[in-house]
Amino acid sequence: MHRFTLAMVACLLAIPLSFAAEPTMVLDLWPGVAPGEKGDVGPEEDVPAKPGQRPVRRIGKISKPLLSVFKPAKDKDTGAAIVIAPGGGYSILAWDLEGEEVAAWLNSIGVTGIVLKYRVPRRASQPKDAPPIGALQDAQRALSLVRSKADSLGIDPKRVGMLGFSAGGHLTAWTATNPDKRAYDPVDEADKQSCRPDFVVLVYPAYLTDKKKPDQLAEEIRVSKDTPPCFFAHAYDDGVSPENSVRMFLELKKLKVPAELHVYSTGGHGFGLRKEGKPCATWPDRCAEWLATQGITTKK
Template identity: 60%
Template structure:
């Protein structure tokens, strides 16, 4: 089954599926996921809201191989905890893709949390605001998702003691537009993009400790003022990147980010696979790109991100 494309930013294709016949099986869900908590990202109305958004809903029938959620105006965090005997203390905020128009909530959200749980990591799915709000210039990325992810990282860090996670091992992981968002979170953490009103905002850092970018888009135009590539510094967190060489969202997005990180002296690992297209998530396939979760686990182990707290 071929899934339908969505547009990312200014003319960049961001497919939420590839031309491969993916199954609906979830490779890492044993037993079925149960959320430990669902939190509102904001203590009150989300900042930066403009225009009118229709009612939140899934855009496809229940039989669709990908659950695409649209019209999100109420950002939340859904927390999935690993088994206590596996828990490493690390945590990851997951940013599903969808071109900043929808969110692929299962393929690039819940299923990713299940995989993270399998390696002892708390997976936290961020339901951020889509689609683009009125007034967003076509040459810019929407600011509301960046508000949501900055606040999400701070909120997770504020819960570290309660959730028994290490406040120094909180990462972000994103796919496609969510990969762009994770890159923005990793390069604009010292640039508050919303009013800082409570103790979570004032006392906690928005800097992720590491980032995983899977087929990210939106970074090819170096003339774009908010391109994350232009903000990479030695303070940017370490990154793992994976892309397919035949992706319509060019692998040069990942290659350029890797180059910028290396030039800044930031540890990084890049995998570009020959085939896989776009939107492969972590479902099994004949393509080598489906091995990226194992490579990422190896990277996280090498970076000592999976070493339990003593």
């Protein structure tokens, strides 16, 4: 019995933490149908894991974008907020690993976590050699909508950032470097608010480099002196090359845009915040320090 109990404990410890907290509120991203949305991908669904994949909730066929808002405890709340873009190759969203679990961590450091359910997969009518425009529309709208609801959400509209993983990291960088080019016609008063994140966190971002010229950034990643401060975390052994993070970091360095880069010796891809005994597991601590250094998590 004693051995059985130890085995059960070991099994439980091997299971990723599940954050059961429900969002404080869920907001429709658009007042009606999202721009260009035809609803032709079928009903939203949970996509089962393939053999060997991490236990992750994968949501696919998203036609109705939403924002799930997770508020920190009042005594911890700093007033800062971060829109979270889960990854998934623009095919699915890793909803718990790179969404809800991240919101729970942000809450622990006093930040409102807002998980963006953006449209996936790429629509058949969209060019295969370009990132899907619907995702950018949803991200830009999310930042404007959050700022428009700053009072009701109890956040500072001047401390609204964005955090993305993998394809969500690309979406975050794409959004951060194109605030002057809104990808849709304004639909209401919320769109009078800026769609530029005040700061960004990119965790193993994908697709940032040009496919044909990997020593250059992709065409849509338009780094400038007005790009917001950036934090990067990547693993050296990631199949999605850390050159994605390094290349953007170097371009920011040239322009004297504040940035911090961490490339960990091991970790692979898709580690999220789950503790797996690898060096990459410390990135949340480094990120929390960076947020504090930037004055983002200082109570105003």
